[in-house]
Amino acid sequence: MNKELIVSSNRHETMAAILEDDQVAEIHIEREHQRGVAGNIYKGRVNKVLPGMQSAFVDIGLERDAFLYVSDVVDTIEEFERLESGDGDDSPADGGEANGDAARPRGNGRSRSPQRSAQRPTQQIEDLLKAGQEILVQVVKEPLGTKGARVTSHASIPGRFLVFMPTADNIGVSRKIDSREERSRLRGIVRQFRDEHGFTGGIIIRTAAARRPKEDIEGDLRYFHELWSEMRGNMESLRAPAVIHHEESLVAKLIRDFLNDDFSAIRIDDRDEHARVLRLVERIMPGMVERVRHYAKEFPIFEEYGVQAEIDKAxxxxxxxxxxxxxxxxxxxxxxxxxxxxxxxxxxxxxxxxxxxxxxxxxxxxxxxxxxxxxxxxxxxxxxxxxxxxxxxxxxxxxxxxxxxxxxxxxxxxxxxxxxxxxxxxxxxxxxxxxxxxTDPCPYCSGSAVIKSSSTICYDLLSEVRKIGPELNGHAVQLRVNPDIARVLEQEQRGVLRDLERVLGRGVTVQPDVRLHHEQFDVMAT
Structure with a gap:
C-alpha cells in the first residue's frame, strides 16, 4: 500500500492527512488555542475519593477534574515514592514481555508468581488515595462533552524505538520481534545503559527497534533519561496542579509513531515545519529524508490533493x-x-x-x-x-x-x-x-437539528392566548412573531387567527419581528 502524509500548517492550526492509495484515510487537527491534553503528564491533587465508584477526581488544572479509576492506581504509589526519592533497586527484571507496541505492564512491572498474585488482597481506592494528596498522572483520554479527562498513574512516554514507563522497572520487547537473538541484543543494550547511567524506569522495546544500530536505541534512552530528570525536578519545584510534561506536536507524533517505508512522500506547505520535520526524520530514519518535500505553490495543499473536499463531506x-x-x-x-x-x-x-x-x-x-x-x-x-x-x-x-x-x-x-x-x-x-x-451545535435549533413547525407554533400561540386571555382586561392585543409565522397566520393558518379573535372578543394585530426566533412569540396588551 502506498501512503502519503500531507501537512498544512500556519500560525493558527496544523492539519495532517494520511492518504492510502491516493484516498484520504485519516485527518488529524491541532489548533494553537485548542491543543489536546492527551499524553500530557501532570502533577495533580486529589479533590475527592469515591469509594462507591472505586475512583477519584483529580485536579490537574483543567476546567473539569480528571477521572482516575482504582485500576489505574493499584501498585503505582509505592513505585512513585521510590522513584521520587531516588533510592531502591534499579536493576531491571528480566522478562516482562510486551504484548505488542501498545502493551504496557500494569503495576510496578515486577514479575509475580500466580500464587502470590492470587493471595494478594484487592486494594481499595480509599486505601490508596486521600483528598489533598498530590499524585503524578497522565491523560489517556481527552475531555469530551461534559466529562473530564481520563487519567492514569501508569504513565508512558513513547519514543521512536522505545516506550519509557516511569512507574515500571522491567524491560519488555514487542512480540512482533520474534528473533531470539535480536530480542536478546536489544535487551542487552537497554540493560547496559541503565547500569551505566543509574537510569530507573521500565522500557518497552518497540517493533521499529528491530535491527536498528545500538546508537539509535541509546538515542531514545538518553532522551528518556534527560526527560525524566527534568520531570523529577519539575515535580519538586512546581505546586499542584501543574504540567510536568507536554506531549509532542501533532506532526512530530505522527512521524514518530507511523513513519515507515510504506510512505512514499511527506508533503508540507510551511517552511518552518518542513525544516523541523527534516531534522526529526534525519535523526530517526535518515534513509527517508529525500521523501520529505516542501510544497511551495500558492494553491492550498489540501485543495491540491483533494483533502479539503473529503473534510467537507465528512x-x-x-x-x-x-x-x-x-x-x-x-x-x-x-x-x-x-x-x-x-x-x-x-x-x-x-x-x-x-x-x-x-x-x-x-x-x-x-x-x-x-x-x-x-x-x-x-x-x-x-x-x-x-x-x-x-x-x-x-x-x-x-x-x-x-x-x-x-x-x-x-x-x-x-x-x-x-x-x-x-x-x-x-x-x-x-x-x-x-x-x-x-463544528459547533447549531445555535438556532440548540443542536437538535429540528425546530417546531409553523403550524405547531400557531397552535401553541392559540393555547397561550386562551390561558392568559382573562388577564388582558379587554385591552387590544398585538402578537409579535417571527415573519414566517406572521405569513402562515395570514395565509395557511388564517383559521387560527380567527379563533384568536373569537377567544379575545376583539381584533388581533400581527406584528412581524425579524429579531425573534422561529419559535418565539409575544402576546402584548396595547
Missing amino acids: IRSKVWLKSGGYIVINQTEALVAIDVNTGRYVGKRSGGLEDTIVKTNLEAAKEIVRQVRLRDLGGIIVADFIDMDDRKNRQKVAQAFERELRRDRAPSKTIQVSDFGLIILTRKRVRKSLERQL
Whole structure:
C-alpha cells in the first residue's frame, strides 16, 4: 500500500492527512488555542475519593477534574515514592514481555508468581488515595462533552524505538520481534545503559527497534533519561496542579509513531515545519529524508490533493456510494448509528434483489470503516445493513467489514447480530471526533437539528392566548412573531387567527419581528 502524509500548517492550526492509495484515510487537527491534553503528564491533587465508584477526581488544572479509576492506581504509589526519592533497586527484571507496541505492564512491572498474585488482597481506592494528596498522572483520554479527562498513574512516554514507563522497572520487547537473538541484543543494550547511567524506569522495546544500530536505541534512552530528570525536578519545584510534561506536536507524533517505508512522500506547505520535520526524520530514519518535500505553490495543499473536499463531506451525515447507494451517519450522546440504503442503485437485469442488496452492503462495509477512521468515531458504533435472506451473504459482509477494519490502528471489537442485519463495533475513543472538532451545535435549533413547525407554533400561540386571555382586561392585543409565522397566520393558518379573535372578543394585530426566533412569540396588551 502506498501512503502519503500531507501537512498544512500556519500560525493558527496544523492539519495532517494520511492518504492510502491516493484516498484520504485519516485527518488529524491541532489548533494553537485548542491543543489536546492527551499524553500530557501532570502533577495533580486529589479533590475527592469515591469509594462507591472505586475512583477519584483529580485536579490537574483543567476546567473539569480528571477521572482516575482504582485500576489505574493499584501498585503505582509505592513505585512513585521510590522513584521520587531516588533510592531502591534499579536493576531491571528480566522478562516482562510486551504484548505488542501498545502493551504496557500494569503495576510496578515486577514479575509475580500466580500464587502470590492470587493471595494478594484487592486494594481499595480509599486505601490508596486521600483528598489533598498530590499524585503524578497522565491523560489517556481527552475531555469530551461534559466529562473530564481520563487519567492514569501508569504513565508512558513513547519514543521512536522505545516506550519509557516511569512507574515500571522491567524491560519488555514487542512480540512482533520474534528473533531470539535480536530480542536478546536489544535487551542487552537497554540493560547496559541503565547500569551505566543509574537510569530507573521500565522500557518497552518497540517493533521499529528491530535491527536498528545500538546508537539509535541509546538515542531514545538518553532522551528518556534527560526527560525524566527534568520531570523529577519539575515535580519538586512546581505546586499542584501543574504540567510536568507536554506531549509532542501533532506532526512530530505522527512521524514518530507511523513513519515507515510504506510512505512514499511527506508533503508540507510551511517552511518552518518542513525544516523541523527534516531534522526529526534525519535523526530517526535518515534513509527517508529525500521523501520529505516542501510544497511551495500558492494553491492550498489540501485543495491540491483533494483533502479539503473529503473534510467537507465528512461533516455531513449522508455519504454516497459509487453504485448509487448511500449511508447515513448520525452521532448521538450514547452511540453512532449508521444506516445503509440502496438509494439510486437498482442492480443489474441479470441479478435478483438479493444480489443488489449484497453488492450495496459490501460496498457500504468498506466505506463505513473508511468513514469511521476519517471521522475518528469512537464508542459504540451500530451499522444497520440492508437485510439479507442468505446466511452466507450475511457472513460475507461481516468478513468484508472485519477485513477493512484491520487497517484501523485504534483498538476495536465487533459483534454481528445476524437476525437483525446489524454489526456493532466498539472503538476506543481518545479525542473528539472530526465533526466535534470542526463544528459547533447549531445555535438556532440548540443542536437538535429540528425546530417546531409553523403550524405547531400557531397552535401553541392559540393555547397561550386562551390561558392568559382573562388577564388582558379587554385591552387590544398585538402578537409579535417571527415573519414566517406572521405569513402562515395570514395565509395557511388564517383559521387560527380567527379563533384568536373569537377567544379575545376583539381584533388581533400581527406584528412581524425579524429579531425573534422561529419559535418565539409575544402576546402584548396595547
